[in-house]
Amino acid sequence: MSNRSHSRTSGLASVLLFGRPTRGGRTSAVLLASLAATSGLVSGCADDKPSEVILAGSSGAGFSSTVTTGTTPWSTSPPDPSRACPAEQLDASVDSTSAGAGHTFYSIRLTNTGTPCTVSGYPGVSLIDATGNQVGAPADREIGAKGAPVRLNPGTSAVFSTRFSQPYAYNAEACQPTERAQRLKIYPPNDTGWLTVPVSQPTCGSERISTITVTGVSAG
Template sequence: MKRNRLWMAMAAASLGAAALAGCGQSQDVAPASASGTGTPAPAAPSAVAAPPGSPAATATATATSTGTAVATGTGAAVATGGECTAAQLKASIVTQPGGGAAGSVYRNLVVQNTGSTACTLQGYPGVSYMDAAGKQVGAPAKRNPEAAMTAVVVAPGGSAVAEVQQTNAQNYGDGCELTEVAGVRVYPPNDTASLIAPQSTVGCANAQIVLMTVGTFQPA
């Protein structure tokens, strides 16, 4: 009887100790998953366009814009100015080196800007022979359709040129009506006034015969 009581007392003590041990253990915490999503990093600020008129906006517009190239005649680079007029030009006829051809000669009509401001020449000049009295001799020059159209800025003291092919008047016989020529009358593009390039030669009074072909103005 005493032995049974002792066994029961020991069993009760063992159960109590186990209960105390259970209460003393801390609760398990599940480890954070390695593949879980953490707190997202703050996003980098997006670019903001500069307001119109600001230095940054102006610099960007300048860097991306393109301009139109303009050829310049002899002389320093200058602003384009307005169209050249006869009043600010001086003209001369210069034979090209080796410019002789069968029955004709290639020459340059050279115009110099004698004014104090730059001006622009673009297109064909009007060209015709004149006698010593200033009267036109024969037909005016025809235009060379293959000549390139270029805007030429001519600085003060600078020049531009237009090629002129002059056919020998003697090639046409009696029908030419040979007439002494004192110069070439030149009308700048879009100008009703003219200037004279001195040249001593002969032309045809017959207006049905065209002795000259002229090109567009080009840089000298």
């Protein structure tokens, strides 16, 4: 390629690239043609080796890639079996009842329906009426019956006992006997959630006298 020919071509390209009018006023059409010609000139001056451009997110023929996110697989630690069993994963039921010497006894079973956990200590117990309102005083703890920690695997149980004194053994004015109580409300040890089981038990309506005692949990 002569210097003269290269100069003429460069000059023409400069005129067209800067949008100067050409014969017939077809600036845009000639501009596109000039760009194509310029591209051809550049290609003609380059090496004859083929080149390939792969856009991000695509692959060429015979090209494969592995996409990674830069994160590690998500995992969780197993539940701690020493944690207190929450009420939401326990099922409460009356295991047995008995009566004697002016008292009624209920054995209550707590069954684990979830992951391994532990119950330990005294549950909270009170009586409630049909609308969920507490009736009388909550249970006192049975002295010398704190039980022992019980690990509950799924499907296993712990038990505790409640003892109800007959309200008629107390001064009527102080006790205010009532039969409004319809359910036993149970707070598992170390938890603020609760469970209920149906009972039919007269009690003192006054919160100044507790007619209920409760033992700690033990293996059932």
